[in-house]
Amino acid sequence: MSSRNKEAEAAFLEAYDASAFERPSTAVDTVIFTVLHDALHVLLVQRAEHPYKDCWSLVGGYVDIHRDRTLKETAKRKLEEKTGVKTPYLEQFETIGNKERDPRGWSITTVYFALIPSQDITLRSGKGAVDIKWLKVEGGQVTEELAFDHAEILQRCTERLRNKVLYTSLPVYLMPKLFTLGELQKVYELILGSPIEHKSFRRRMLGAEILEESGEMSYSSKRPAILYQLKKSQDPYFFVRNLEAAGKSAAGVDV
Amino acid sequence: MSSRNKEAEAAFLEAYDASAFERPSTAVDTVIFTVLHDALHVLLVQRAEHPYKDCWSLVGGYVDIHRDRTLKETAKRKLEEKTGVKTPYLEQFETIGNKERDPRGWSITTVYFALIPSQDITLRSGKGAVDIKWLKVEGGQVTEELAFDHAEILQRCTERLRNKVLYTSLPVYLMPKLFTLGELQKVYELILGSPIEHKSFRRRMLGAEILEESGEMSYSSKRPAILYQLKKSQDPYFFVRNLEAAGKSAAGVDV
DNA sequence: ACAATAGTGTCTCTCAGACAGTATTAT
DNA sequence: ATAATACTGTCTGAGAGACACTATTGT
Numbered sequence: 406m407s408s409r410n411k412e413a414e415a416a417f418l419e420a421y422d423a424s425a426f427e428r429p430s431t432a433v434d435t436v437i438f439t440v441l442h443d444a445l446h447v448l449l450v451q452r453a454e455h456p457y458k459d460c461w462s463l464v465g466g467y468v469d470i471h472r473d474r475t476l477k478e479t480a481k482r483k484l485e486e487k488t489g490v491k492t493p494y495l496e497q498f499e500t501i502g503n504k505e506r507d508p509r510g511w512s513i514t515t516v517y518f519a520l521i522p523s524q525d526i527t528l529r530s531g532k533g534a535v536d537i538k539w540l541k542v543e544g545g546q547v548t549e550e551l552a553f554d555h556a557e558i559l560q561r562c563t564e565r566l567r568n569k570v571l572y573t574s575l576p577v578y579l580m581p582k583l584f585t586l587g588e589l590q591k592v593y594e595l596i597l598g599s600p601i602e603h604k605s606f607r608r609r610m611l612g613a614e615i616l617e618e619s620g621e622m623s624y625s626s627k628r629p630a631i632l633y634q635l636k637k638s639q640d641p642y643f644f645v646r647n648l649e650a651a652g653k654s655a656a657g658v659d660v
Numbered sequence: 661m662s663s664r665n666k667e668a669e670a671a672f673l674e675a676y677d678a679s680a681f682e683r684p685s686t687a688v689d690t691v692i693f694t695v696l697h698d699a700l701h702v703l704l705v706q707r708a709e710h711p712y713k714d715c716w717s718l719v720g721g722y723v724d725i726h727r728d729r730t731l732k733e734t735a736k737r738k739l740e741e742k743t744g745v746k747t748p749y750l751e752q753f754e755t756i757g758n759k760e761r762d763p764r765g766w767s768i769t770t771v772y773f774a775l776i777p778s779q780d781i782t783l784r785s786g787k788g789a790v791d792i793k794w795l796k797v798e799g800g801q802v803t804e805e806l807a808f809d810h811a812e813i814l815q816r817c818t819e820r821l822r823n824k825v826l827y828t829s830l831p832v833y834l835m836p837k838l839f840t841l842g843e844l845q846k847v848y849e850l851i852l853g854s855p856i857e858h859k860s861f862r863r864r865m866l867g868a869e870i871l872e873e874s875g876e877m878s879y880s881s882k883r884p885a886i887l888y889q890l891k892k893s894q895d896p897y898f899f900v901r902n903l904e905a906a907g908k909s910a911a912g913v914d915v
Numbered sequence: 916a917c918a919a920t921a922g923t924g925t926c927t928c929t930c931a932g933a934c935a936g937t938a939t940t941a942t
Numbered sequence: 943a944t945a946a947t948a949c950t951g952t953c954t955g956a957g958a959g960a961c962a963c964t965a966t967t968g969t
Contacts, residue, residue, distance in 0.1 A: 409715055409805075427725055428683040431757070431768055460664055468757065470682055470766040476757035500755040500770045502686070502723065502731035511725040513686055513768070515755045550664075587948070605931050607949075612930085627947040628939045645902045646930060646957090842921070860958050862922075867957085882920045883966040901930090901957060 429502060429511035433479040434465030434555070436498070436516065436562040437488070438542075439523040440579045440592055445542045446523070447559060448487065449549065450534035456508050457552030459535070463559070465514065466533065480517040486531055493639070494520040494578035498562055506554045518562050520578035570596045571650055574615055574642040577635055585623050585630040586610060597650050613642045684757060684766035688734040689720030689810070691753070691771065691817040692743070693797075694778040695834045695847055700797045701778070702814060703742065704804065705789035711763050712807030714790070718814070720769065735772040741786055748894070749775040749833035753817055761809045773817050775833035825851045826905055829870055829897040832890055840878050840885035841865060852905050868897045 437448040449461040464487050466479070473479040477495070484492055495517055502513035523539070530537040540547040545563035546556065569575055576592045590606050610616060617636050622629040692703035704716040719742050721734070728734040732750065739747055750772055757768035778794070785792040795802040800818035801811065824830055831847045845861050865871060872891050877884040 409712055426685075426722065429686050429723055429725055430681075431684050431686060457664055467681065468684055468766070468768075470684055470759065474758055474760075476755065476768065497754055499752055500731065502770065503729055504725065505729075511723070513723075513731065513770075515757065515768075515770075585948085602932050602934090603948095604933080604950075604952095609931075624940085627941060627945080628949085630948055644930095645904075647900045649931075840921085857959050857961090858921095859923075859925095859960085864958080879967085882918080882968060883922085885921055899957090904958075 429513045431468045432465055432514040433468060433476055434463040434514050434516050435480050435484055436518040436559060437464055437521060439521050441523045441539055445596060446539040447542050449538060449540050451536040452552055453533055453535045460552040461549040462552035463555050476515050484519055487537060488526050490526055492519040492521045516558055520575060522579055522581050524581045567596055571647045572644045574613060583619050583632040583634055585632060587630060599650050615642045684768045686723045687720055687769040688723060688731055689718040689769050689771050690735050690739055691773040691814060692719055692776060694776050696778045696794055700851060701794040702797050704793060704795050706791040707807055708790045715807040716804040717807035718810045731770050739774060742792060743781050745781055747774040747776045771813055775830060777834055777836050779836045822851055826902045827899050829868060838874050838887040838889055840887060842885060854905055870897045
């Protein structure tokens with residue numbers, strides 16, 4: 406029993422002028438993380454156009470209301486254009502909207518973050534970018550100067566990733582198809598920036614029952630190690646207890 | 661050492677036409693929770709205009725790029741217009757953008773959620789709404805039919821609140837200035853939908869060191885109880901272990 | 916006295932940290 | 943044999959759950 410009057414509404418929509426009010430520009434940016442040479446990296450593109458021409462920036466672009474059905478689709482489209490692969494993990498992080506972040510005026514961007522194994526990826530800059538590369542992230546920062554407010558976004562997003570790693574299985578999405586527990590632990594440690602006691606780690610990961618033995622072994626070090634793979638049910642696992650981590654911080658919330 | 665060419669950029673901005681591309685409409689909606697008569701309630705307004713005229717909807721509105729400096733400011737402005745008070749807790753929840761959610765076409769809304777004590781609030785509908793009221797939330801739902809996709813938003817947001825209550829002190833923001841631990845526990849339980857063992861609860865809350873005795877006592881029940889208040893440092897507390905809760909669920913993430 | 920609510924004592928259980936010990940390989 | 947890496951056994955400690963207990967009020 407709706408109180409909605411369909412006919413009156415249809416008439417209203419008929420007369421509606423979408424351009425009557427000034428609207429902020431709307432973008433989607435994605436912080437694409439991977440692990441390369443035992444370090445966390447983020448994918449950056451060099452801007453081909455003003456503003457911030459030639460500066461490095463996160464992978465993103467404007468919402469194309471004729472092409473994209475949802476914001477997430479926009480993120481996926483841009484990501485696949487640049488990496489050529491579908492990401493195993495894509496999460497909405499936050500939305501930033503204000504009048505200062507873009508010199509052209511009021512602008513909104515919805516930031517996603519993606520975790521993606523570095524294997525099989527061949528980067529392609531494509532239009533809108535003159536170059537594209539992975540850059541090492543240290544302390545939430547990269548060595549290049551970033552366009553817009555992307556440096557702060559990267560900082561917060563890295564902090565969020567670090568926080569979630571304390572109680573989730575997210576790093577499995579950074580791993581290749583087959584990996585050893587030792588390799589997985591290294592990825593946890595490199596995101597957290599502190600070592601994890603290795604017996605605890607194995608207990609925790611195996612107890613989550615999200616991994617299965619692949620049947621194959623890794624012979625890349627002294628003693629061979631079991632190669633695991635992610636089980637079919639690909640959802641991230643949430644542990645009921647946090648890992649301890651030096652200098653951990655709560656999620657930042659300001660009012 | 662920026663690669664940014666300031667003069668060229670200035671020239672570009674001079675020639676920039678902000679209306680060159682079609683933009684989605686951009687709104688902010690806030691799920692305002694409170695506790696009333698031992699039940700979780702959400703603040704809803706009845707729409708004065710099409711579309712969904714006379715339907716109930718979340719508190720929200722369009723970003724006014726001349727008036728609002730940030731998205732959060734938009735949320736606060738709307739919230740204070742309706743309730744007359746500043747909320748002690750406001751968190752960005754998620755942003756939804758697609759072409760189906762509004763009959764007028766591509767639309768984006770950034771959803772915040774607020775926790776607010778029900779005391780001292782006198783609602784005012786103001787312009788844009790013919791009426792305003794608190795409605796009981798049960799199982800993430802209300803009895804009225806909601807405009808747009810607000811029913812799904814409310815559902816997810818309630819689920820998120822429930823999840824966060826398992827490991828944070830968020831419910832303190834729903835309490836009046838002074839409250840007893842028993843009253844606080846009731847609020848936790850009513851959000852979770854399941855009882856909490858009361859000794860564990862006291863240990864946990866007092867161990868967090870976010871509350872202090874006010875010096876006053878509550879005489880509203882048989883034995884008087886200590887009235888606590890929130891300490892100055894108003895940040896939410898994150899516990900390292902979750903409460904157990906019947907039918908708990910992980911945060912939903914789809915790719 | 917008794918019911919009702921506030922608050923404590925203390926045992927168990929789960930799971931992370933610590934760390935010593937065993938296993939399997941290359942050299 | 944030794945070093946290096948993989949993996950296990952098991953103790954401790956923190957903090958939640960369970961539940962019996964005491965304390966203070968109104969009736």
